[in-house]
Amino acid sequence: MCVKVACVGGGPAGLYLSVLLKRQDPSHDITVHERGPEGSTYGWGVTYWQGLLDLMRAHDPESARAVEAHSVRWRDGVAHIGDSTTRHRGDQGFGIGRHRLLEILTDRARALGVRVEFESRVTAADPPAADLVVAADGVHSALRDRHADHFGTRLHLGRNRYLWLGTTKVFDAFTFAFVPSAHGWIWCYGYGYGATHSTCVVECAPETFTGLGLDRLAGADALALLEGLFAGVLDGHRLTGRGTDGADSPWLTFRTLTNRTWYRDNLVLLGDAAHTTHYSVGAGTTLALEDAICLAGALRTHPGLPQALAAYQRERQSALLPVQSAARHSAQWYENLPRYIHLPPHRMFALLGQRHSPLLPYVPPQLYYGLDKAAGRLTALRRLKRWLGPRLARTVQARSLSR
Structure with a gap:
C-alpha cells in the first residue's frame, strides 16, 4: 500500500516498524530519520516479559533471537523496607540494555534494506515527502505538537x-x-x-x-x-548519571500523555508520541513494539491508508485502556506510600504487587490483604477441585467396573 515510508525517530518503535514493513514487502522504500548520532541513546536498560518475546518470534524470529540472546532474566522480586527484607517468587522477566536493543534493531533494519539516517533532523514545518510519515519521535514529538489540537493531546503531570x-x-x-x-x-x-x-x-x-x-x-x-x-x-x-562526566541527570515528574486521535492525513503517531504509561509498570518498550506490530498488520490487511490508520488507532486505543488504568493506579500507589509502608514487610510487598487494583485505594490495607489472601485460597481450592474431579471420577469408574 505505502510505497514510500518515512519514520521520524530511531527508537524501538520506529526501527521495529521499518523491519516489519520491509519483511511484508521488500519493495517498500523506507527511511528512518534519527536526530542523534549513531550509538548515542539515553537510559540504561529496559524490561519486558515473555509475552513480548513470543510476539517478536511470531513477527520476526531473527530479531527475537538476537534480543533474547542479549537479555538477562530474573524471577524473584526483592523488597528492602528499612532494615527488613522480603523476597517473593514471580513470573520471569527480562532486561536488555537500551543501547543493545537499538543496535539489534538498527542492524536488522539495514540488513533488510531500510535506510537508517543518523543526525537527520526533521522539522515539523518540513516533514519528509512520503506516502506515510510515522511520528515515532517520542513524548516531545514535534510532528505531533504542530497539530496538537487535531490530535487532542493531553498531558497529566505526576506528583512525585x-x-x-x-x-x-x-x-x-x-x-x-x-x-x-x-x-x-x-x-x-x-x-x-x-x-x-x-x-x-x-x-x-x-x-x-x-x-x-x-x-x-x-x-x-x-x-x-x-x-x-x-x-x-x-x-x-x-x-x-547521563552526563558526559557520568554525573548529571535531570529530576523529572512523569508526564502521562494521551491523544484523542492518532493520525492526520498521512501522518500517524507511534509509541511514546501517541501515549505514555508510568514507568513503574515497565511497559513502555513493550507497548511501542506492539504499536509497530499493529500498524504493520493494519497496513497489510486494509486496502487504503485511511482505513488502515483508523483500524490501527481503534485496536491500539482499546488494547491500551487496561494498561493505562493499571499504570495510573500504580503511580498513585507510590504517591500514597505512607498508607502502606508501615505494614509488616511481607504484607507491604504483597500490596505492592496489587498496586494496579482500582479497589486498593478505597479498602483499608490490612483488610484488603486479608481479602486478597482469602480469594487466593479460594482460587487455589477451585483449581484443586478441577484437577481432582476427573481423577476421582476415573477412580470411581474403575472400581465399579472391577466389581
Missing part, C-alpha cells in the same frame, strides 16, 4: 519526582529499596540488564525531594547523597 540512573551493581532480582529519612521515604527500583550493569530509578515525594536538598544539589553531590541513602543495596557500587 524521579531520577533515572545506572549502576555497576548487578541485581539478581527485580529489587525495591525503601529508605526512611528525616524528610520522608525515598525509594529505588533496580534491575539488571547485562553482566555488568543495572538500571536504578530513584523516586520520592516532593517534600522529601526539597527536604533532602535534592532540588539544590547537582551532579556528583546529588549522586553521593543517594549512594549513601541506598548503600544497603548498592554494596559499595556507584550510581551513574
Whole structure:
C-alpha cells in the first residue's frame, strides 16, 4: 500500500516498524530519520516479559533471537523496607540494555534494506515527502505538537519526582529499596540488564525531594547523597548519571500523555508520541513494539491508508485502556506510600504487587490483604477441585467396573 515510508525517530518503535514493513514487502522504500548520532541513546536498560518475546518470534524470529540472546532474566522480586527484607517468587522477566536493543534493531533494519539516517533532523514545518510519515519521535514529538489540537493531546503531570540512573551493581532480582529519612521515604527500583550493569530509578515525594536538598544539589553531590541513602543495596557500587562526566541527570515528574486521535492525513503517531504509561509498570518498550506490530498488520490487511490508520488507532486505543488504568493506579500507589509502608514487610510487598487494583485505594490495607489472601485460597481450592474431579471420577469408574 505505502510505497514510500518515512519514520521520524530511531527508537524501538520506529526501527521495529521499518523491519516489519520491509519483511511484508521488500519493495517498500523506507527511511528512518534519527536526530542523534549513531550509538548515542539515553537510559540504561529496559524490561519486558515473555509475552513480548513470543510476539517478536511470531513477527520476526531473527530479531527475537538476537534480543533474547542479549537479555538477562530474573524471577524473584526483592523488597528492602528499612532494615527488613522480603523476597517473593514471580513470573520471569527480562532486561536488555537500551543501547543493545537499538543496535539489534538498527542492524536488522539495514540488513533488510531500510535506510537508517543518523543526525537527520526533521522539522515539523518540513516533514519528509512520503506516502506515510510515522511520528515515532517520542513524548516531545514535534510532528505531533504542530497539530496538537487535531490530535487532542493531553498531558497529566505526576506528583512525585524521579531520577533515572545506572549502576555497576548487578541485581539478581527485580529489587525495591525503601529508605526512611528525616524528610520522608525515598525509594529505588533496580534491575539488571547485562553482566555488568543495572538500571536504578530513584523516586520520592516532593517534600522529601526539597527536604533532602535534592532540588539544590547537582551532579556528583546529588549522586553521593543517594549512594549513601541506598548503600544497603548498592554494596559499595556507584550510581551513574547521563552526563558526559557520568554525573548529571535531570529530576523529572512523569508526564502521562494521551491523544484523542492518532493520525492526520498521512501522518500517524507511534509509541511514546501517541501515549505514555508510568514507568513503574515497565511497559513502555513493550507497548511501542506492539504499536509497530499493529500498524504493520493494519497496513497489510486494509486496502487504503485511511482505513488502515483508523483500524490501527481503534485496536491500539482499546488494547491500551487496561494498561493505562493499571499504570495510573500504580503511580498513585507510590504517591500514597505512607498508607502502606508501615505494614509488616511481607504484607507491604504483597500490596505492592496489587498496586494496579482500582479497589486498593478505597479498602483499608490490612483488610484488603486479608481479602486478597482469602480469594487466593479460594482460587487455589477451585483449581484443586478441577484437577481432582476427573481423577476421582476415573477412580470411581474403575472400581465399579472391577466389581
